[in-house]
Amino acid sequence: MTDANPVCGGAAQAAADGEGVDVAQVVGVVGKDAFARIVATLIRVTGDWTLAEDCAQEALTLALERWPAEGVPANPGGWLMTVARNRAIDVLRRVSTERRKLQELASLTLTDTGPAPVRKEDVVDDRLRLIFTCCHPALRLEARVALTLRTICGIPTADIARAFLVSESTMTRRLTRAKTKIADAGIPYRVPTGPALAERLPGVLAVLYLLFTRGYDAGGEPAFADEAIRLVRLLEQLMPDQPEISALLALFLFQHSRRDARRDADGNLLTLDKQDRSRWDHAAIAEGLEILARAGKNGPHARQDGPYALQARIAACHATATSADATDWPAIATWYDELARIQPSPVIELNRAVAHGYAYGPKAGLALVAAARAGGALDDYAPALAAEGDLTARAGDRDRAAALFRQAAALSHLEPERHALLDRADQLSS
Amino acid sequence: MKEREMKYMMFVCTDTEPDTDKADLPDIDTWVAENDARGRRLDGHELAATTTATTVRVRNGELLVSDGPFTETKEVIVGYDLLECADLDEAIEVARTHPMARAGRIELRPFADLPFRQRD
Numbered sequence: 001m002t003d004a005n006p007v008c009g010g011a012a013q014a015a016a017d018g019e020g021v022d023v024a025q026v027v028g029v030v031g032k033d034a035f036a037r038i039v040a041t042l043i044r045v046t047g048d049w050t051l052a053e054d055c056a057q058e059a060l061t062l063a064l065e066r067w068p069a070e071g072v073p074a075n076p077g078g079w080l081m082t083v084a085r086n087r088a089i090d091v092l093r094r095v096s097t098e099r100r101k102l103q104e105l106a107s108l109t110l111t112d113t114g115p116a117p118v119r120k121e122d123v124v125d126d127r128l129r130l131i132f133t134c135c136h137p138a139l140r141l142e143a144r145v146a147l148t149l150r151t152i153c154g155i156p157t158a159d160i161a162r163a164f165l166v167s168e169s170t171m172t173r174r175l176t177r178a179k180t181k182i183a184d185a186g187i188p189y190r191v192p193t194g195p196a197l198a199e200r201l202p203g204v205l206a207v208l209y210l211l212f213t214r215g216y217d218a219g220g221e222p223a224f225a226d227e228a229i230r231l232v233r234l235l236e237q238l239m240p241d242q243p244e245i246s247a248l249l250a251l252f253l254f255q256h257s258r259r260d261a262r263r264d265a266d267g268n269l270l271t272l273d274k275q276d277r278s279r280w281d282h283a284a285i286a287e288g289l290e291i292l293a294r295a296g297k298n299g300p301h302a303r304q305d306g307p308y309a310l311q312a313r314i315a316a317c318h319a320t321a322t323s324a325d326a327t328d329w330p331a332i333a334t335w336y337d338e339l340a341r342i343q344p345s346p347v348i349e350l351n352r353a354v355a356h357g358y359a360y361g362p363k364a365g366l367a368l369v370a371a372a373r374a375g376g377a378l379d380d381y382a383p384a385l386a387a388e389g390d391l392t393a394r395a396g397d398r399d400r401a402a403a404l405f406r407q408a409a410a411l412s413h414l415e416p417e418r419h420a421l422l423d424r425a426d427q428l429s430s
Numbered sequence: 431m432k433e434r435e436m437k438y439m440m441f442v443c444t445d446t447e448p449d450t451d452k453a454d455l456p457d458i459d460t461w462v463a464e465n466d467a468r469g470r471r472l473d474g475h476e477l478a479a480t481t482t483a484t485t486v487r488v489r490n491g492e493l494l495v496s497d498g499p500f501t502e503t504k505e506v507i508v509g510y511d512l513l514e515c516a517d518l519d520e521a522i523e524v525a526r527t528h529p530m531a532r533a534g535r536i537e538l539r540p541f542a543d544l545p546f547r548q549r550d
Binding site: 138185186187188190192 | 515517521523
């Protein structure tokens with residue numbers, strides 16, 4: 001099933017034609033895309049986020065009740081949309097006399113059996129509108145991520161709350177506050193045009209990046225990484241002339257390709273040099289490389305890589321190395337030089353120092369680490385001390401390196417990481 | 431939702447961290463003329479210094495009038511403009527071209543009486 005046609009997904013179609021259909025699975029497959037599409041369309045027409053979500057949810061629930069007995073309709077997405085629309089009409093009839101909204105809802109011509117019930121451009125535009133609205137900079141970053149997960153991905157509030165380490169009622173309040181602000185502050189339900197699009201796109205991509213990271217972090221929920229990839233794929237299809245979108249997709253694919261190789265049998269995270277590269281998803285890497293090549297050639301700023309393109313190029317160097325020793329460190333160092341130039345930050349300076357350390361020897365790396373740490377921003381950052389420790393060890397000063405690893409361990413809050421750092425210190429002292 | 435006109439109070443404030451860009455600030459008269467002509471600015475004025483402010487309170491039926499407030503903050507409201515815009519994005523567009531968006535900061539607050547509200 002492709003994101004381009006969320007209405008009649010291939011999986012649902014096959015299921016509808018076949019025998020012994022697992023209805024829950026069909027609702028799961030159709031539902032994910034259908035939910036976002038229905039919510040997006042109902043928000044456009046009614047302007048009411050909660051109503052839109054409730055009606056989409058009710059349509060899914062009704063499908064779960066009915067489809068096992070009655071069979072899956074030929075156009076499950078259209079069926080769900082019809083149910084949700086009728087439900088919205090009922091609610092609006094009861095609570096208000098807002099004739100214009102009712103008329104618009106009624107004019108959404110839907111059938112249970114026909115082809116895609118609304119114009120494809122509307123479907124696509126509605127979802128894109130929804131993404132840009134959820135990611136509006138007038139909302140707090142955390143609210144943007146939560147709202148994106150809830151409204152675009154259809155992830156239950158309880159699951160989002162768990163990922164954010166807050167109670168469900170707290171998350172419900174946050175989501176309600178965000179939706180209320182959208183309505184009360186007049187945040188438009190629209191994809192910005194002209195220069196505003198270029199200004200807002202980085203914010204949207206930052207939310208998707210955060211979403212991916214939440215799925216990829218040590219304790220993260222992997223489903224979030226999948227959702228981030230799904231959304232950036234959708235965005236790439238809808239806005240193919242934006243090289244940073246393509247670059248972000250490539251970056252996600254490279255990182256996600258390592259998902260099965262990142263942990264040992266005990267569940268501990270493995271660094272790149274210790275991973276079994278045969279377990280990387282080489283199809284995903286190939287796709288990432290293809291996208292990156294396309295983005296570099298066709299983009300309007302072909303010679304000016306953005307921050308995601310540079311990160312993707314660095315990730316590509318790692319992904320294509322046949323072994324840790326075969327990594328093209330001079331190339332990585334060059335990309336980090338460029339990244340530090342356009343997006344300077346202490347953490348990027350630190351990564352740059354590490355890359356230079358592998359490319360041009362530990363002394364070169366240590367000089368850059370000292371520069372990165374000069375501002376003091378990395379003083380409490382365990383990876384900074386660990387990186388300095390690694391370079392120091394390779395430069396031959398084992399005692400000082402061991403001390404640095406112990407300092408890093410004292411700063412680390414993650415037990416497996418702390419353990420690994422102390423092990424390293426002990427090896428150097430022995 | 432295009433037809434929905436929103437009213438925003440635009441508070442013009444100073445900021446302790448103004449823009450460091452050396453380019454000239456936009457012209458306030460041009461800003462006023464343009465937004466008046468487009469019907470997006472309904473009213474507005476610069477305010478006198480906070481040293482001229484008077485605070486009025488009523489507590490237990492008693493009127494309390496005092497000088498000030500003289501808060502320690504250096505970020506104070508120095509003026510206001512009343513805007514009427516289609517949505518927040520238009521209001522942001524109006525605000526960004528005000529000279530004080532760079533010399534200080536702008537706070538946009540929608541009026542609370544809205545044509546329709548979110549169901550909660």
